[in-house]
Amino acid sequence: MLLSHARILVLGLGASGEAATALCASRGWPVTVTDIRDRDDVASALTRLAGLPIFYCLGQAPPSCADFDLIVRSPGVPRDLPVLHEAHMHGIPVWSEIELGAAVCPCPITAITGTNGKSTTTVLIRDLMRAAGRTALVAGNIGHPFTSSASLMQDDDVAVIEVSASQLENCHAFAPRTAVLTNVRREHMDVYTWEQYVAAKTRIVRNHTPDHATIANLDDPVCRQIAESSPGRAIFFSTRGPLPAGREGVFLERGQVAAIYDGDQVTVCSRRELQVPGSLPNIMAMMAVGLREGVPVKAIRDVATSYPGREHVIEHVATAAGVDYYNDSKATNPWSTLHALDAFPDRPIVLITGGKDDKEADVTPLAATLTGRVRHLITLGQTGPRTIAAARAHGMTAITETTSLAEAISQAVKVAEPGDVVLFSPGANSKDMFPDHRTRGSNFKQQVRLLCGAGRSTLLPAG
Template sequence: MKYTGKRALVCGMAKSGIAAAALLQKLGAVVTLQDMKERDAVPAAALELEKEGVALYTGKNPDDIACEQDLIVLSPGIPCDLPFIEAAEAAGVEVISEVELAYRETTCPITAITGTNGKTTTTTLTGEIMKAVRPNTAVVGNIGVPYSEKVQGLADQDWVVAEISSFQMEKAKEFHPHISAVLNITPDHLNRHKTMEVYIAMKERVFAKQTAKDFCILNYEDETCRKMADKTAAKVFFFSSAQPLAEGIYLQDKDIFVKWQGIDEKLISVDELQILGVHNYENVMAAAAMGICAGVALDTIRQVLKSFAGVEHRIEYVATVDGVDYYNDSKGTNTDASIRAVLAMQKPIVLIGGGYDKGVSFDDWTKLFPGRVKHLVLIGVTAPQIRASAEKFGFTAMTDCETFAEAVDLCREKAEPGDCVLLSPACASWGMFDNYEQRGEMFKEQVRSYLQK
């Protein structure tokens, strides 16, 4: 086996790192799993791996062992510009991402979905479409299931549907999906990537190794995505929410049509869908396009689209309390996602916003507030920035809260029958929460507690 006896360092003890270390250990490598956490704070899963022979390296960067390795695998949360990584590469050590590691062990076709927003919904829906014809399809990646965790259970005739983040592409080298998709590009993660040019370049890596035998799904209405058609060797399949296409899939009035390689017919009406908003119709078109490229029959795609109810934490209806609808959009971790959530609401909004600072402007989001948002409840370190941005557009109905529970309670006070309360922070959750899922679960739990009072 190619990893037998090889020294492998896996950096990061979150889900992806745990899965990568476990995979390498099963493949015969001599594995060290590293994290900046002190030993008393490492997850139980890491301690279980230690019992199976994986060495744990905790509390500091692995500067003293990095150059001794044959391979270093980075979890998505590990920045690539750390000194030990640069030193290891200079010494000839290969450094790859967890997704690249899993890809190298994959024998079945791969569909890879990236973009700033809509990835999780599109990945989940594409997974359901593929499962209708290939039941053992693995839905993995940034969606919350590490690719490395599932790869050993796959056979040649199966399929992988992977949600891919820009972080996961930083150290991807040979990653080659049969079908790729870039849904949209708006500013995000600039605290890590520094410039939009670098961010876009990371997204483009999803199709960098594709050939004329492959397919690339692109958003025709996103100028950055549309220009990517000139950068890929794959067959380009456009989708559009604004105009008919001579070839592709598009929304016209309330109907979605397909014109592609001999197909020329209506796929579905948006009235038949359970998910709301133009952004979700784009997700539907992208997922349908990927299904078509994979050879799934339109009737099968149509049935899956009709039954799909959306994903958790993305404009997720929670409950109606005293005539007020509550929606959990904790996955709205950037301004573009939260813009889509605000535009999807059909009632006056009491909005929770704020969180971790990713170094982006909030103006495109806050300029929508007048006439739509009744009151803004601010949390997290970005609260002053969001307040200043909103005031530029004449919006002043804002309150700062120290705790998340206080914020949700204040929303209940401010909302009246016929309003909606929307958690869509436009920021990452780090600092107050472990992840956006924890933030969303806390919101739902608190809302549901109101039903019991």
């Protein structure tokens, strides 16, 4: 499609819709943006877009698609809007903001998707590219719209973008030079069937050729299948031991992180050199990207061993009376909480979990692992009663139900013993008690430090 001659309709004036609209208007492409909110509700966006040649349709349903050649759908826009059905019936393409950004991006793209671990892996790959002397942009689902910077990049830069299922859903020609699949678990079942969710994730490799690469978690059956079915080069990572014969990638063997690539095997670092519990799969994915990009092993090792973690992701907050307190507020589904538990295989855990479930999440896999892994379960929030019921069904008896985060922390301090980990990993979103996971995590840290005395934590800002 020749975008300079296309009449474009952008659905939604959130962050990605605003960025997409600005890109189109700045290039002189005819663009209309629509949002059901009225002008007062989107006033800040209108101020930032002031002076650009944009048509607005605000405070009402979107216009008919008959007058447009392309529709750009923002991630938060419902899939069942009549205008989207109408577009499908008339053969009018519907793009995501990621697809639009890729159409104007002049440099190679490394795209990361999966259910959990996307943001951490994205940040690690950015750090690696910068350590290798490349200019690296981070964008996408991590909080920075791709279209806001894609056209500003140079040919020898690299775009490192996190992409969600909803963003991939409306990608058609998108073909990242390197695709990374962290894991694919049952998530967003309020929006997709399992088959639809897997199909959306698979779109990241749908346009791959032998010149492309898919870096995938060998330990995840869906990721493995996607990589093996892709025409691109398959590079794997595994925390469970050596790779199968004939495979290349990164693996853990006898406490050492090693890699096989282009027929050569090297030891990159020891697992003990990594600073952040639970970061190994993300670091391995980063290492695989480094091998793909020809980054020297020393630079890969330096990034891996110096990575201090991200705020609200299995973040050490304090140590008091022999107990370590960790903030994992970014865990917004039960799979994230399972991952956090795996970060402490040899430590007794007091788990604080619970929040609001808006994705029809299945807590059964989490509940099934609690007995023998968690010494005491403390719940809060909307999902608390369901988690308690599932945990009891699997034999868990040491359970305390609370009604606030402050009460949960107070109970954790009471029951924790020297050598324990108190892990705050909600496994749900925050909106029954807090506006977002950052506020929730900051509240947890503040209260822990008040109760336990100032702790020491080394952080990277989220995003």
